[in-house]
Amino acid sequence: MTSLSFSPRNGTPVPAPSPSSPEEVAGAVAASADAADAVAAVRPQVRATWLAAIARDLEASAADLTALADEETALGLPRLTAELAGAARTLRFYGSVAAEGSYLGAAIDHASHPDRGIPARPDVRRVRVPLGPVAVFGASNFPFGFGVLGHDTASALAAGCPVVIKAHPAHPRLSARLAEIAQRALAGAGAPAGTLAIVHGFDAGVQLVTHPRITAVGFTGSPAGGLALWRLAATRREVIPVYAEMGTVNTIVVTPAAAAERPREIAAGFVGSFTLGMGQYCTKPGLLLVPAGSGLTEEVGRALEAAAQDGSPLPGWLLTEAIAGAYAAGVRQLEEAGAKVIARVPAVAGGWGAAPVVLRADLGGLVAGSVLLEECFGPVAIVAEYDGRIPGAVLRELPGSLAAGVHGTDGDPDLPGLVAELSRRSGRVVVNGWPTGVAVGWAQQHGGPWPATTAPAHTSVGAAALDRFTRPVAFQDAPDAALPPAVRDGNPWGLPRRVNGIMSQ
């Protein structure tokens, strides 16, 4: 079976890695399972050096990798160069989180004798242990940031889990190359063989999710894809967690005061954000709620037309033929649901070109189940107008989202209430900014209520991303020699630990 990779700019096919055979997938998982104990057993500081080695080799090959990525994605060299640099920083960041050690949640309750009617208690020690081999399904739209060496892979490795990656068909050649680089870097850094593997093809993905030795799934992509994997995992004898981070309609509210103060800046910012990377962001602001009569709706239309005329990357190409087809169909569905075009930029000719568009819809149409509240992946967004103050009920009916936002003014009376309201349905609330950038740090949350993710208590970006790939175990009255180092008496790993309820180093 021949596989192909396509240039989005002109549809030209190039040979790509073949689908992995069932034997190859089984072999990759077996090697991963064989490596699991050793990957889990090393000090987290050691795994940090593995991640740093991958980051170093990623940076060393930046020119080649970004060129290959641009061939396969047409996302443009400036964006891809920045994305690769960010991915390298992210690999090091998760290494630093592992090395810091709080993610292990080490806790010790010493034994107690009976006291004032309270029975005697045993010695109990709790620590998070790595789950084992993790299947990672990278995204189409971030070949570095959420791809083969993206957040899921980096956080799973940091947490002590080997990974088997399913390459995304939007960039199979880049995926294979990234895996090669990582495997060489890992071997050079002393990681066991089997710490990282890659497989290709749809069937390989199904085999991974149903394989008894796979212990968790990380996924970034469409709701259809994520929910399909979640359903598939639910058919296993031993059901495993599927951490699917999916695209959502991310709502931004403009207060009357902000609309009056800076309409052009807000309109231009909105257009810049929803068309960034041709709208192929799960954090795209898909819905802008503006005060009726503010003129902001028309301002947004003018901003879109202007954006396509100033030498910007607009219009451009979508990642794959399937995405381009789904985008055209999705925009048609929005129009059929009553949304009216405010402005549309003609598609670039050839390849997977697509026409950026902004539509207006009635606030009353934004009800649960409407297609207007379903993500349409690509450079499209909806503007809806509200009269007076925005009804809280409208915001509470929005589907769960990865991000939401408010544009207000200094001392804006509407701002605190809107931030609180949006936080009920979203994983991140952005004030006077746009959600398309997701900073990587200790305090980040990239997730949100269903259907933003299948696991709203978790995040796929930020320090807490490691938690997805561990589970706690308690050891009761175990002698020191039988305990994992993290909870031994002498604290040989030098971890922050909670002892009898009190945090201590």
Added chain:
Amino acid sequence: MTSLSFSPRNGTPVPAPSPSSPEEVAGAVAASADAADAVAAVRPQVRATWLAAIARDLEASAADLTALADEETALGLPRLTAELAGAARTLRFYGSVAAEGSYLGAAIDHASHPDRGIPARPDVRRVRVPLGPVAVFGASNFPFGFGVLGHDTASALAAGCPVVIKAHPAHPRLSARLAEIAQRALAGAGAPAGTLAIVHGFDAGVQLVTHPRITAVGFTGSPAGGLALWRLAATRREVIPVYAEMGTVNTIVVTPAAAAERPREIAAGFVGSFTLGMGQYCTKPGLLLVPAGSGLTEEVGRALEAAAQDGSPLPGWLLTEAIAGAYAAGVRQLEEAGAKVIARVPAVAGGWGAAPVVLRADLGGLVAGSVLLEECFGPVAIVAEYDGRIPGAVLRELPGSLAAGVHGTDGDPDLPGLVAELSRRSGRVVVNGWPTGVAVGWAQQHGGPWPATTAPAHTSVGAAALDRFTRPVAFQDAPDAALPPAVRDGNPWGLPRRVNGIMSQ
């Protein structure tokens, strides 16, 4: 429709609360949803006073409550008195966890300017927020510890979520009485109406799990019940987490050295643990692996016969007619699968009496899918013998369990390896003890790989139990007035917080 509560000792029926009508359930959820914002908004220290008020009133009614519980469960006054005292301590414990504040995971990453090729970053602040109304399905077997006012209710309230409890049909009158006491205590402590409600009946449970305003489900009980609720929640438009803690076969390994050193003590301890409360513990040690030729198998048989003759509560009654029927059928299935009776104590006559029994099975029969590895709720356990050293492969094939254990000796060469091996398939590993007691503290873990729970990253006992009922939200560049108190600049709640990656008070 008339409902009944039965005495397990003689099957005598007594009128019990009627099933809640759909309107009553809807009303309870609506009141819970109305209360949710207020319950979430108060300082955690205030909710600690609510929990303390419930604990106080529980203790004040201890004599009446334990008498009623004994009528409905036949678990005996000594056990029920201790259980009520523990439940009161547990309510206060979760209050103290909330007041300490770490559960909020408050973290602040301050904004940064661009630096050495690293782009500027926004101000990002993360805090866990309560999910909203939680449905709690208490267990049959712990009317206080895991019932209406048990771990799920206490940890959900501590985390800032109102609860709607589905009463267990094994003790409906006690459940109603406990809810009344708690409602009065909460009102007296200033909690909003709607903070705690109770509903009765199977249909009420289905309505709760599928109700759009319910945000999470806590369940303690049988695999059949827990998995049914998990499947039901998966049919919702917005799928919600179901934290089902289910019964498992908890395996205990005896090393050759321990079997040689103290066979009688181990046999007696095993019998005491698997027959405690007539074996109605999710942490019951259901499988004992002993060295072949050690005589321990026969010793266990003698210990069971002795246990029934020394004035102990053995034999006794099971909680309900359904449990008694399932127990008899389950023991038959074990025998049909080839397990042979080592010793059996005749059932007590009348009511839901049952016959405690211990069986032996071949190690080779302990394979995935065998009924020998499925929980049989009640006073039954299996002993299997191994030759030489126990194969790691046998332990790795065990289904996930809440607990496991090892009996060894000082300096036992087999102990560390067995503890490590058992920790792969279990949430808690007990050394030289029995798993039936679950200490409540900061380091406890009561959970484990599927099918021990539907959410192996979580626990239903211990400080981390609160995490199940919260989700993180990040606030990006929000002004102080629009932030929740937990992440405001002045730290008005006095929380432990991570600021720019460093923990600080």
